[in-house]
Amino acid sequence: MGDKLKVTVRRGGPGAQHDQTYAVPAEDNQTVLDVVSWIQQYADPTLSYRFACRVGMCGSCAMTVNGVPRWTCRTHVRKVSERPEIHIAPLRNLPVIKDLVADMDPFFDKWIGAEALHHPSRSREEAIAPIDPQDAARQEADLGIECINCAVCYAACDTVAGNPDYLGPAALQRAWTLLNDAKDGAHDTILDAVSGTGGCHACHSMGSCTQHCPNELDPMRAIAGLKRDTVRRAFRGRR
Amino acid sequence: MRGARGHTLWLAFILHRISGIALAFFLPVHFYVLSLALTRPESFDSFLAFADLTPVKLAEFGLVFLLAVHMFGGLRLIAFEWLPMSGPQKTLAAAAAGGAFFLSGLFFLQAV
Amino acid sequence: MDFHLYMAQRLSALVMAPLVLGHIAVMIYAVQGGLTAAEILSRTQGSLLWFLFYGLFVVAVSLHAAIGLRTVAQEWLGLRGVALSALALVTGLGLFALGAQAVWAVTFA
Numbered sequence: 001m002g003d004k005l006k007v008t009v010r011r012g013g014p015g016a017q018h019d020q021t022y023a024v025p026a027e028d029n030q031t032v033l034d035v036v037s038w039i040q041q042y043a044d045p046t047l048s049y050r051f052a053c054r055v056g057m058c059g060s061c062a063m064t065v066n067g068v069p070r071w072t073c074r075t076h077v078r079k080v081s082e083r084p085e086i087h088i089a090p091l092r093n094l095p096v097i098k099d100l101v102a103d104m105d106p107f108f109d110k111w112i113g114a115e116a117l118h119h120p121s122r123s124r125e126e127a128i129a130p131i132d133p134q135d136a137a138r139q140e141a142d143l144g145i146e147c148i149n150c151a152v153c154y155a156a157c158d159t160v161a162g163n164p165d166y167l168g169p170a171a172l173q174r175a176w177t178l179l180n181d182a183k184d185g186a187h188d189t190i191l192d193a194v195s196g197t198g199g200c201h202a203c204h205s206m207g208s209c210t211q212h213c214p215n216e217l218d219p220m221r222a223i224a225g226l227k228r229d230t231v232r233r234a235f236r237g238r239r
Numbered sequence: 240m241r242g243a244r245g246h247t248l249w250l251a252f253i254l255h256r257i258s259g260i261a262l263a264f265f266l267p268v269h270f271y272v273l274s275l276a277l278t279r280p281e282s283f284d285s286f287l288a289f290a291d292l293t294p295v296k297l298a299e300f301g302l303v304f305l306l307a308v309h310m311f312g313g314l315r316l317i318a319f320e321w322l323p324m325s326g327p328q329k330t331l332a333a334a335a336a337g338g339a340f341f342l343s344g345l346f347f348l349q350a351v
Numbered sequence: 352m353d354f355h356l357y358m359a360q361r362l363s364a365l366v367m368a369p370l371v372l373g374h375i376a377v378m379i380y381a382v383q384g385g386l387t388a389a390e391i392l393s394r395t396q397g398s399l400l401w402f403l404f405y406g407l408f409v410v411a412v413s414l415h416a417a418i419g420l421r422t423v424a425q426e427w428l429g430l431r432g433v434a435l436s437a438l439a440l441v442t443g444l445g446l447f448a449l450g451a452q453a454v455w456a457v458t459f460a
Contacts, residue, residue, distance in 0.1 A: 066242055067242030067243065068242040068243050069243060155243075156243045158244070158249075158252075158426075159426065162425070162426025162427060163425060163426050195354040196353075196354075197353060199354070201353070201354055201356075201357035204252050204255075204256075205248065205252070205316055205319060205320070205328075206248055206249045206251075206252035206253075207246065207247075207248035207249065207252075207328070208243055208244065208246070208249055210248075211243075211246045211248070211249075212243060220248075221325060224319055224320045224325065227320045227321075227357075228320060228321055228323075230354060231320075231321060231358070231361075234354070234358065256423065259416075259419050259423075260419075260420070260423060262416070263416040263419065263420055263442070263446075266412065266416065266446055266449075266450070267445070267446065267449050269453075270446075270449035270450050270452065270453040271449065271453075273453035273456060273457060274449075274452050274453045274456040275456075276388045276391055276392060276456060276457055277388075277392070277456040277457065277460050278456065280388040280389070283388045284387055284388050287385070287386050287387065287388070290386070291385060303375060303378070306371060306374075306375065307371070307375060310367070310368055310371045310372075313364050313368075314364075314368055317361055317364065317365065320361075321361075342375055342379075345379055346375065346378060346379050346382065349379050349380075349382050349383050350382045350383075
């Protein structure tokens with residue numbers, strides 16, 4: 001009771017960022033998002049941040065907490081620091097709009113760039129393709145489909161940091177799930193998209209994506225799968 | 240972003256990159272000294288005498304380690320990318336460093 | 352990274368893996384009791400086998416190092432476009448020239 005957290009928040013917009021420190025009441029059970037919300041509601045209403053569902057489904061509240069990208073709604077303060085001090089900043093590798101709000105456009109543009117979007121294989125007049133849940137390709141796709149587009153992997157990746165063209169773990173993982181989806185009708189288009197400059201071959205398998213994915217997905221494995229399939233296609237020749 | 244690094248596979252990545260850069264810078268020197276073997280054998284042999292000093296031997300141990308760890312680490316990556324089974328990557332990365340240490344240690348023991 | 356650079360990088364690596372092991376084995380063997388120019392030359396001079404072994408090694412390593420340094424320069428130095436290609440080309444050709452000279456010196460020169 002009466003304990004305070006020392007919370008330092010990266011404030012400001014493009015080219016004019018600074019750190020601002022707040023004293024926030026400590027609670028027994030308190031997420032990082034609770035802390036940010038407390039600051040906005042009781043200390044500084046001008047603080048900008050993003051959240052929606054508060055239960056780890058919408059993927060909108062990711063921030064950099066003590067140097068690590070995390071989903072803040074499901075990250076307890078006690079988990080990130082032994083001491084009552086936290087530093088909160090917007091996600092890395094994305095332009096900042098204001099305070100803790102990162103511009104997600106480049107992230108989602110790359111989903112399109114990776115052809116990580118559904119390519120229909122049948123029209124509405126045709127019956128839906130039957131999917132066998134035990135099928136090996138389906139099971140491989142299942143490993144990656146729970147992505148919530150939070151961009152934690154994208155912020156964690158040093159290859160994205162060094163190579164702005166790189167499509168990044170999330171977009172490539174979605175491309176991989178579609179490549180393993182019997183209902184997707186443009187597998188060659190996907191393989192072409194992930195073979196260009198900034199495609200899956202730029203990945204160095206450093207695994208920060210897999211290390212930090214809050215849903216415990218394995219984008220590094222998915223990207224290795226894309227590499228394997230592009231190589232296999234090159235040896236086989238195009239159909 | 241320091242906090243997002245430092246995990247096993249990131250360390251394997253940085254070791255692979257640093258060893259690669261170091262080997263690329265070492266190679267021209269290596270080639271130059273070798274070509275001395277024929278063009279000026281006496282200066283080559285005086286270089287070898289210099290290479291007989293213990294600190295230089297230690298540096299050579301380092302070079303062999305860099306070469307071996309770059310090879311084992313690279314083979315791990317290719318296996319991870321191309322073989323259908325992925326295996327325990329963290330253990331394999333540690334094994335690559337261990338294997339490299341063994342080979343370079345063997346070299347060092349023969350060299351001293 | 353472009354797919355073709357990726358393939359060249361991986362294939363040159365696979366070519367080099369047995370060569371590296373062979374090279375380290377020879378070093379461990381040859382370094383015993385010290386090295387001399389005469390000793391090295393007696394092993395390699397006039398040998399087609401060593402010429403092919405180290406000749407292939409030099410070709411593969413020139414390619415591999417050029418692509419590797421290109422990636423590092425792109426990610427860590429922010430090099431792009433013509434500068435990046437020029438760096439890769441100079442690295443590759445330079446290493447090949449020096450390496451070929453060295454292989455020639457210890458085999459057939």
